[in-house]
Amino acid sequence: MTTEEEIKKIEDEIKKTPYNKATSHHVGRLKAKLARLKEELQRRATAKSASKGEGYTVKKSGDATVVMVGFPSVGKSTLLNSLTGTTSKVAAYDFTTLDVIPGTLLYKGARIQILDLPGLISGAAAGRGRGKEVLSVVRNADLILILVDVFHTEQYYTLVKELYDAGVRLNRRPPAIIIRRASRGGITVNSTVELADELDERLIKAVLEEYKIHNAEILIRERVTLEEIIDAVIGTRKYIRALTLINKIDMIDTEQLRRLVERFSETDVITIAAATGMNIEALKERIYSELDFMRVYMKPYGASPDMETPLVVKRNSTVADICSAIHRDFVEKFRYARIWGKSVKYSGQRRGLSHVLIDGDVVSIAMRK
Ligand SMILES: Nc1nc2c(ncn2[C@@H]2O[C@H](COP(=O)(O)OP(=O)(O)O)[C@@H](O)[C@H]2O)c(=O)[nH]1
Ligand SMILES: [Mg+2]
Structure with a gap:
């Protein structure tokens, strides 16, 4: 039996098992196994594409990355153009195939890379088509734009499921679960809150067993679901902000639009x-505010810092990120940085490339000749 067939078999079994107290343990184990098999499938697909040399490492340090996901014809290309205009082709060399079409939005001093992923269609998470490789781009995004048009808003649910199956958790924090692996002592489960009805210690142990974890201390600090426990055990889930965009609102009247938006009241929806x-313009502003930027001021050697035009970069950017945002020479010929501001213990402290900066820092780079 292939992994795909095994997944299908377990999914069928979960579907036909009535869920009650007596079966909950059995279903819980099946869900844990299902998650493991899906994870395995995805890892394999990722490894395969990596060995083919199809690089999808598209991030330019310092830039924030926004990806658009949506079915064909909902308006992804049109939106990419209206957000990024003629700068669209700027970052094209970062990509080896046409599965990813990049553009750059320059807004309030920030460089925001926007990626159109036409290859992402239903079934991608299960490894069908090229979608799988494209999903690894999504997993590294800072913000996801889920695009549907006014005629096909139900596609939203398919896309969310696709992302979920690819290990992407939208608009959520990682669950407050700590797993400490040990070399002996079996499994101990501690919880600071009452466990959800579907969970008990025996089931949690069974989940861990499924992942070949036989010795560990698991600490649960909030009310979590079985899915969240599995997420914590797998440990590679991505927690990413997402906005839902409903496009082509020029095609319907205000009353139809009002009803549509009402249906999406629980998500962050923007109609365009x-x-x-x-x-x-409102969308640009929203993207900008979602991305959580900070300002860093450059100080040329022996001169006063330029407080007029800060570098606008992602929060938690490092000195290396700043350097590569300016020019590659700054990384290649880097000697050290001097820093003034909240990220250092004293003014003008010398730091290396991996130093993490804080909003308002002043940075001076010393380079080799
Ligand atoms: N009426 C209307 N048509 C749009 C809008 N956005 C895109 N379209 C049209 O929808 C079609 C598909 O758009 P495209 O950007 O190619 O979609 P993609 O396949 O998602 O990249 C094109 O004919 C666009 O002109 C919009 O806001 N309103
Ligand atoms: Mg297109």
């Missing part, structure tokens, strides 16, 4: 018309 530019 990419083709006419409607709400595009």
